[in-house]
Structure formats: C-alpha cells, structure tokens
Amino acid sequence: MKKHRSTLHRKVFGVAMTTVLAVGTFTFSASANQGNGVGNGNSGETPQGPKRDVEGVNVIDTTSFEIDFDKTFPQGLAVDRVVDVEVELSDGETVVPEITDYHVSSDDRSLVTVEHANDDLEGLSGKLSINDFETDFDYAESFSLDIFHTNDIHSKIDNFGKMSAFIDEQGAEADNYLFLDAGDIFSGNAVVDLNDGEPIVRLLNEMGLDAMAIGNHEFDYGQEAFAAREEQAEFDWLSANMEVVDEDIAIQQPEPYTIKEIDGVDVGIFSLTQNPPATSPSGIVGLEFHDYVETAEEYAYLEGETDILIALTHIGNSADQHLAENVDFFDVIIGGHSHSRIFEEQMVNGTPVVQAGSDSLFVGHFNLEFDGSDVTFNDYYLQDVDELTEVNEDVQAMVDGYNEEAEELLQEVIGYTNTGLSRDARNSRDTSLGNFITDAMRDAVDADMAITNNGGIRANIDEGEIRAADIYTVEPFGNELTEMEITGEDMRDVVEYSFSRFDRIDIQASGLSYTIYTDEDGAYADADLYVDGEPIEDDATYTLVTNDFMAEGGDGYDFSSATILQEAAGYITNAMFQLNDTLMDSEGAVDYEDGEGRIQVEEQE
DSSP states (O other): OOSSOOOBOOOOSSOSOOOOOOOSOOOEEOSTTTTOEEOSOSSSSOOOSSOOOEEEEEEEETTEEEEEESSOOOTTOOGGGTOOEEEEETTSOEEOOOEEEEEEOSSOTTEEEEEESOGGGTTOEEEEEETTEEEEEEOOOOEEEEEEEEOOOTTOOTTHHHHHHHHHHHHHHSSSEEEEEOSOOSSSOHHHHTTTTHHHHHHHHHHTOOEEEOOGGGGTTOHHHHHHHHHHOSSEEEOSSEEEOOTTSSOOOOBSEEEEEETTEEEEEEEEEOSSOSSOGGGGTTEEEOOHHHHHHHTTTHHHHOSEEEEEEESOHHHHHHHHHHOOOOSEEEOOSSOOBOSSOEEETTEEEEOBOSTTSEEEEEEEEEOSSOEEEEEEEEEEGGGOOOOOHHHHHHHHHHHHHHHHHHTOEEEEESSOBOOTTTTTSOOHHHHHHHHHHHHHHTOSEEEEEGGGOOOOBOSEEEEHHHHHHHSOSOOBEEEEEEEHHHHHHHHHHHHHTTTSOOEEEESEEEEEEEOTTSOEEEEEEEETTEEOOTTOEEEEEEEHHHHTTGGGOOOTTSEEEESSOOBHHHHHHHHHHHHHHHTSSOOOOSOOSSEEEEEOO
16 A cells, blocks of 8 residues: 555645744843843844844754854844844745844854744745845755656566565655556457456556556557446556547547645646557547647646656657657656666656666666755666565465466457468468468558568467467467558568578568569579559558568568658557457458468579
C-alpha cells in the first residue's frame, strides 16, 4: 500500500497559502531579560535611537533572528528605536513582524537576538529586511516523492513478483511514491494476448499502478477490448494528443492528465501517445492523434496548477528529447516506445529524460524533491530485475495461476485448414504458409507489399484444426512489423541480395511476386518483379512491411535507403490471428494452395 492518499485535484489560481500576520506597533515590558524592552519602533518613521549600522542578520527560526551591529548595543535600549523590520513573502505580500522581546549576547554585545510573534511564517519563504540590510529565509518544508516507472512491458508478466516486491520495499522507505508506466503493456505473451489483456491489467491493479500513458499496442486487441481493459483498470489511462472523433466507437475520450494531491502537494501527470500509433488500422478507426509539442503547449497552464509536473509519454526517446528542447515546464519526462535502456538521465534543456528498457527487465527509480518553489531530480537508476531475490508472493501466485492456464489457452481451437499450411518448399518457391504469413502482415498495415525471411518460419501447420499454439510455434520470436517506403529500384536490390546469399529463395512475399533468373551455375543473373501484377517501376515508391529483424539489418538485409513509416507496428502473431479469424468468418477455413506462383526460379536462356 502506498503511504500517500491520491485524489484527483485541480489547484485554483491565486495564492496557494495565506498568512494572517499582526501588523502594527506593539509595546512590551520584559521582566525575564534583565531590563530589555521594546519601544515604539516599526512605526514607519526613522528609528530615533543611537545610530547603529547593521552588518549582518542571521535567521534563527520562524520566530527569531539575530542582528550583528557595528557597535556594542547599550543595555536597556529598545531595539526598535534602532531598527525597522519588514518581511516580504515570496508571493509578494509585505508584513511587519510583531517584535515581542530581544536580548543582547553576553559574549559579544554587538549581537542582539530579536523575537517576534509571527510564528505562522511556518511553511513560507521570503526576504527579511533590517534597515537597509536584506537576507532570505525559507521555512518551507521540502516534499519528497519517489517515482517507480516501467514501459513497454509487452505482456511479460513472469517478473512481476520480483518487481512488485522491489516497489513495495523501496516504497516503504520513501516518504511518498508513485508507480507509473509509459505504455505498451499489451502484446507479446500468449498468456495475456489470448485473454485480450485481462491478466496483466488485473496484475497491475494488484501492484498498485497509479497511471499509464496509452501506447500504440494498447489498440492491438481491438477497440472493444481497449474499452473493456480501461474499464477494468484501477489506474488512469492518459493521452493528451489522442482525440475520439467518432462518438460511435467503443473507445471513449481519455483524460489528458491527472493531478494527484499528496500531502498537500499537487503532482501532475501529463501523457502523450505515438502519432500515429503503430498498430492495426482497425484499432484506431475514429481516432485522431496530434503533434506532441503543439499539444503540450496547449497544456502549459498546468505549470501554474501543479507543484510537480511529470510528462509520461509513449513517443520514443528521440521525440522525448525533441519535446524537452521545445517545452521547458516539465520537471521530468518518463518515456516509452523506443525500448531505450537509459542508465543515466539525459539532461535536455534542463529537463531530465528517462526510460526503463522493455519486457519487465528493469524498473526505473528516482526521487523528486519540492521545496515550495523548485523541484530537484535526484538519485536516478535502473534496477535490473534479474538481480532481485525477494518476491511478492500474492502477485507471484497470480502469475503462476495464469501460466498454468496458458496450456489450456494454447490448445484452444481457433480455426481449421483443409490444405494444411506448409513451409517445406520455401527455398525454391512460395509456400502456402509463407503466403499466409505475408498476407497477414500486409493486411495488418494495408501495405503494397510484405516480405519475411524463410528463417523466421519455424514449423508447418498440419491439415485439420488450427490451435493457438500453432501460431506461436510457427513464429516463436515475437517479431514485430516495420512499415517503410521503398523505391522499386531498392526493392530489386533486396530481392537480388536475398537470392545471392545462398543461391536460393530466402524471402516469402505478398503483393510482390518475382521470378529469379539464374546462370548455368545457379547464381543470380536477373529478376522480374511485379506489384499487384504490374511490373515494378524503379522510380516509383511503394509501401513495404517486413519483420523488425530484417528491417534492423538481420541476416545482412539493408533497408537504409528506405523511409521508415512505422516501427513496432504490431506483432506478426497478432496479424496471423487476425487473418485466421477473417478467413474463418468469410471462408470457413484457412486454405492456401501450396505454391501459387508468386515466386519462381528459372535458368536464364
């Protein structure tokens, strides 16, 4: 349990604290200080006592200060015959302290301690003026807030027992704390994915997550599932740049930010979502997403309504840095989407930028201290979860229970194939399984072409019932889709490289068909390429989707000349599930001819 009590709150404009201070003249006759007394000072007139210059002032506490005069102070002289005292608070209000007593140091008679009745300066700061001498004071108690943060969990729940114990233990030592996630809690683990995310939301509820930025993969299960999981969540789903433009869809307009009141301090959490989200187009129908910086600037007023303002974003580290360069009112930016392991905070335009990797491998932790006016960022680090030993048994029991259910879920029948889906002839032509996978990839992002490497297709699907486990057996890597723009000429280079590696076919395709011509030794000589049946044009630009392994240079593939449109545009397994469902609904089976003629190899004449 957290130590703070969090409530949604918006601070009213104006002075946050008011102080009732007595103003005017006060006459005091002291008996305890051997004749020291208070006369008629602070009258607004120049003091009439013997001239003494003030050389220094030391603020002792909320009700007393010490004056260092240039000469010894005569016994029995009222101090306010010599000085005028005034306090200017940090909010601009000016008050005159009610002097109640003073005494002269027996060791150094030029030092005089003055006491006043305005003890309600507690919690305030400002400037103390003694004649022409000024000194600052600060009685504001600092507020300490620890932040624990994760991002891009991607349904990886096995480490949750350790993560929860770490947050609980460290949080117990903190004055106050929040647990925040920067988005993409879904997609990447059959246990969670086959339940449309229900297990991970329940687990994060149990772990006490306070707020989450909406990530692109929150849309992967469809809009009905998005709405159901948001309703299930006991934590805030936030996005300031996401706009629902079709009121008939299941998704409701999210809150752009939340303000949590903790021990009288207002902590704002403002969020942004990737624009546009890399996910299936069907998941974001009826939604629009807006520019990061422009959106943030629309909420600049939050700086005046909060004491601490956190940006919790799912836009990637480069975009986080750009945000910090252009917007200076966030106290920290906690990022996600790029899976960046930031072990030391990035200071950009005075704003710390952090991120905690992905897949529940790390938990970020830092401290924020608020002194009444300024926020200080302290003690940031990433905790490697593998190094933790303590486990929250309640959370771990939930994880174990879901994992035990996984086998049943994986054996669930999701479809049927009369033909079977084979990869066997993949080195010489297109195959039924290769065609199914690449069709699913192309449909997922509505691209012109899709390709995947043969090495990423790991097993056949036999004729008969298709089970969920079959999808994960075929594609066990958790590869994601990357969409890009590529010229026809560059696509030719990709096809040539793919065959030249081992003098055999290495990529399966959808939308793209090609014929390789070999010389008498079986080496690449030339190729004909077609997009939707039309010869590819070297100068034309096409949209291509492939797996992130290839897009990032795996097996030596080079897409450096292409323009990336979407990184992490969804998991290939999810795309396969979606096409399976579509074909079962429309055709009653997932049937493909093994070898449609999409890919051929011929010896050049």
